[in-house]
Amino acid sequence: xxxxxxxxxxxxxxxxxxxxxxxxxxxxxxxxxxxxxxxxxxxxxxxxxxxxxxxxxxxxxxxxxxxxxxxxxxxxxxxxxxxxxxxxxxxxxxxxxxxxxxxxxxxxxxxxxxxxxxxxxxxxxxxxxxxxxxxxxxxxxxxxxxxxxxxxxxxxxxxxxxxxxxxxxxxxxxxxxxxxxxxxxxxxxxxxxxxxxxxxxxxxxxxxxxxxxxxxxx
Numbered sequence: 160x161x162x163x164x165x166x167x168x169x170x171x172x173x174x175x176x177x178x179x180x181x182x183x184x185x186x187x188x189x190x191x192x193x194x195x196x197x198x199x200x201x202x203x204x205x206x207x208x209x210x211x212x213x214x215x216x217x218x219x220x221x222x223x224x225x226x227x228x229x230x231x232x233x234x235x236x237x238x239x240x241x242x243x244x245x246x247x248x249x250x251x252x253x254x255x256x257x258x259x260x261x262x263x264x265x266x267x268x269x270x271x272x273x274x275x276x277x278x279x280x281x282x283x284x285x286x287x288x289x290x291x292x293x294x295x296x297x298x299x300x301x302x303x304x305x306x307x308x309x310x311x312x313x314x315x316x317x318x319x320x321x322x323x324x325x326x327x328x329x330x331x332x333x334x335x336x337x338x339x340x341x342x343x344x345x346x347x348x349x350x351x352x353x354x355x356x357x358x359x360x361x362x363x364x365x366x367x368x369x370x371x372x373x374x375x376x377x
Contacts, residue, residue, distance in 0.1 A: 167187065167330035168361060169329060169330045169338075169361050170183055172338055172359060172361075174338040174339065174340055174346070175337065175341070176337075178342075186324065187325070189230065189231070189234075191230060192230060195229075195233045196233055196237055197233050197237050197256075198259065199256060201259075202255070202256050202259035202263070203229065203233060204273065205262050206229045206232065206255075207229045207275075208273070208274035208277070209259075209262070209274060209314070210228045210229050210318055211279075212279050212286060214228070214322055216322075220327055220328070224327045224331070226321070226322060228318055228322060231321040231325070232255075232317055232318065235317070237252070245309040245312075245313075247305065247306055248302075248309055248310060248313075251313075254306075254310055255313075255314075257300055258302050258306075258307060258310040258314070260301060261296045261302050261307060265285075265294055289307050289311045290308060291308070292305055292308035329361075331364050331365040332365060333356075333361050333362060335357075335359075335360040338360065
């Protein structure tokens with residue numbers, strides 16, 4: 160049985176259109192599942208190991224609010240996509256499958272283990288090496304080091320996109336760009352003074368956005 164945190168307050172705003180609210184609510188209540196719809200089991204397992212190394216959500220959200228980013232990415236790969244990709248890469252779903260299998264094989268050859276057996280520091284270094292074009296494969300249905308470097312950009316972008324598209328993240332970070340009116344009236348924002356929020360904007364809940372004490376030179 161899937162359990163979810165209480166709905167973010169931002170979804171209750173009367174400045175949110177019903178269409179936008181419906182989309183965000185669907186993201187908020189999407190079931191968490193260990194199975195993939197697009198990726199193979201090995202590729203999906205690799206993805207679930209890499210995502211927390213890139214974006215550790217425990218620094219931003221409570222355990223009940225943590226977003227199932229691998230699930231969101233796997234579903235997004237089913238399509239439709241934005242129609243853009245690097246010329247050196249195959250279609251998105253194929254590229255992600257090949258890249259993740261390239262990584263799984265690399266960790267098996269290098270460490271004798273799956274990516275899940277590596278420490279966060281090892282996974283972080285692995286991602287850095289991929290971004291630097293140092294990891295790849297010349298075997299069929301895998302990506303070369305150059306292709307892996309290209310894919311690395313897509314990986315980082317899609318993980319961040321999936322995170323920021325979720326209302327839990329938007330509530331935590333105080334993202335309120337779409338609170339520009341309800342279904343009938345677009346009222347926009349009137350107060351554009353830096354560091355001054357409108358009364359309807361949510362207050363960030365994550366500690367990383369809390370006001371930091373000023374540093375004074377001695």
